[in-house]
Amino acid sequence: MTVTAVRKDPNTLTMTTTAEFAASPERVWQLWADPRQLERWWGPPTYPATFTAHDLAPGSRVEYHMTGPEGDQPRAYWDIVEADAPRSLVFRDGFANDDGTPNTDLPGTEIRVRIEKVGDGRTQMSIESVFPSTEAMEQLLAMGMEQGLTQAVGQIDAILAEDTVRSA
Amino acid sequence: MQITPDIDRVFGALADATRRDIVRRAIDGEEGVAELAGHYPMSFAAVQKHVAVLERAGLVSKQRIGRRKVVRTNAHGLAVARRLLDRYEELWRGRVDRMTALVSETKETDA
Numbered sequence: 001m002t003v004t005a006v007r008k009d010p011n012t013l014t015m016t017t018t019a020e021f022a023a024s025p026e027r028v029w030q031l032w033a034d035p036r037q038l039e040r041w042w043g044p045p046t047y048p049a050t051f052t053a054h055d056l057a058p059g060s061r062v063e064y065h066m067t068g069p070e071g072d073q074p075r076a077y078w079d080i081v082e083a084d085a086p087r088s089l090v091f092r093d094g095f096a097n098d099d100g101t102p103n104t105d106l107p108g109t110e111i112r113v114r115i116e117k118v119g120d121g122r123t124q125m126s127i128e129s130v131f132p133s134t135e136a137m138e139q140l141l142a143m144g145m146e147q148g149l150t151q152a153v154g155q156i157d158a159i160l161a162e163d164t165v166r167s168a
Numbered sequence: 169m170q171i172t173p174d175i176d177r178v179f180g181a182l183a184d185a186t187r188r189d190i191v192r193r194a195i196d197g198e199e200g201v202a203e204l205a206g207h208y209p210m211s212f213a214a215v216q217k218h219v220a221v222l223e224r225a226g227l228v229s230k231q232r233i234g235r236r237k238v239v240r241t242n243a244h245g246l247a248v249a250r251r252l253l254d255r256y257e258e259l260w261r262g263r264v265d266r267m268t269a270l271v272s273e274t275k276e277t278d279a
Contacts (some may be wrong), residue, residue: 002268008253017260023271041266
């Protein structure tokens, strides 16, 4: 487990996850900046994400959809508020209509990512999620993301196996 | 997964700073609406309304102590919010696990 701390405040509907990686801040930033890498961790194996537009410049809109086990493809987007590679990224994660336009009926979640070097070859990343209401939470949970923890175990094994094959 | 409708009420109720403050003060359960109203620059009626919103969300309840009626925080209501946040913790733990796998993968490839 690389998650070092999780702070939850039910009064302000805020959750902060802190994690540490044995990598440089630049490498950790790539997890967000490279859409192909992002696709491998944003959604769980049962609900993978596909990013169809990806530009992290402030003011840009990142577009993606998830693919559910039934073939359903809910669309979503990020509106980039702030981006300072490789240190910080702030965006609003919202749901989109079938035509890709933002679904304004569902309030988005603000996500603030901070990346900093904490030692030799070690980088800390904190992710703060602020929920304005329950709708966004319910929608996200309905998309099966809450299964992330258990599903991830199987996915890590798959990635490790794949890597062994590649380096062999 | 079913989400009960009161979760909507809980979060709607907690979306207001005054109501969050009332929830905190009512943990002691010693004040009635009139005493609570004394803490805020607003009318008794306005505070009464906030308390009513919190009551409907199940976050506080009025209890009779002798001849007085006090407002007391209902621990269950806050627990609902906490439970949803627990699910989010799982979500992000899953994501971080996958990020870790990716980072270690590229490191090995570089080596």
